[in-house]
């Protein structure tokens with residue numbers, strides 16, 4: 001079987017905050033139809049690299065290429081129109097709106113910003129079904145557990161029909177059972193052709209779900225490979241000593 005197509009690639013990306021190099025010449029890729037993990041100890045530069053990919057942070061050097069196009073200087077909205085969607089480490093939902101309305105508003109925004117015809121209600125129904133949120137669609141987000149609110153964020157991102165989904169710590173606040181269902185959801189989305197990239201501290205989730213993993217430490221890429229390769233990497237074990245066990 002041939003390797004899946006590379007949808008997103010960063011090359012030699014550098015971000016400096018004053019004297020601190022948060023991202024140090026990092027090259028990673030994310031492929032269509034797969035889940036890719038981006039891991040590393042606290043402060044390793046994962047979110048900063050994510051921000052370079054989505055356009056919220058301008059790199060000091062290096063390149064970001066999406067679908068063969070250099071997007072390094074493209075605004076976040078243009079990247080979203082090309083098929084990129086993300087969720088945030090801190091939940092960014094409307095707490096006093098229902099689950100359904102939180103998802104539907106993303107459809108309203110898409111409809112207002114594209115020429116393509118979008119049936120927002122039908123699309124909301126499709127996404128609710130796909131993400132297994134139908135049973136709580138009527139509840140206000142303030143009344144649902146954090147773990148399910150994480151799924152609402154993913155559902156909202158899916159309303160834009162992305163080709164690349166970037167998730168920043170999506171499993172935090174989830175119970176073990178919620179994490180299991182969440183992994184199944186992501187696996188299904190990847191099987192349907194989506195490229196998924198997640199920053200995550202839940203290493204068993206990452207090891208069980210991702211086909212490839214990139215590891216950052218102090219801003220630098222210290223390993224890229226399959227879960228087995230990552231778990232056997234001396235550089236990764238060294239980086240995690242005293243923080244977490246690479247399971």
Ligand SMILES: Nc1ncnc2c1ncn2[C@@H]1O[C@H](COP(=O)(O)OP(=O)(O)OP(=O)(O)O)[C@@H](O)[C@H]1O
Pocket residue numbers: 017020022040041042043044045046047048049
């Ligand atoms: N806006 C900013 N201004 C100054 N320094 C920053 C800024 N954002 C991040 N940093 C610094 O850059 C480094 C990388 O931070 P980043 O948040 O990207 O790491 P991370 O791997 O996502 O960490 P965590 O797992 O704790 O979320 C850290 O030293 C952090 O303090």
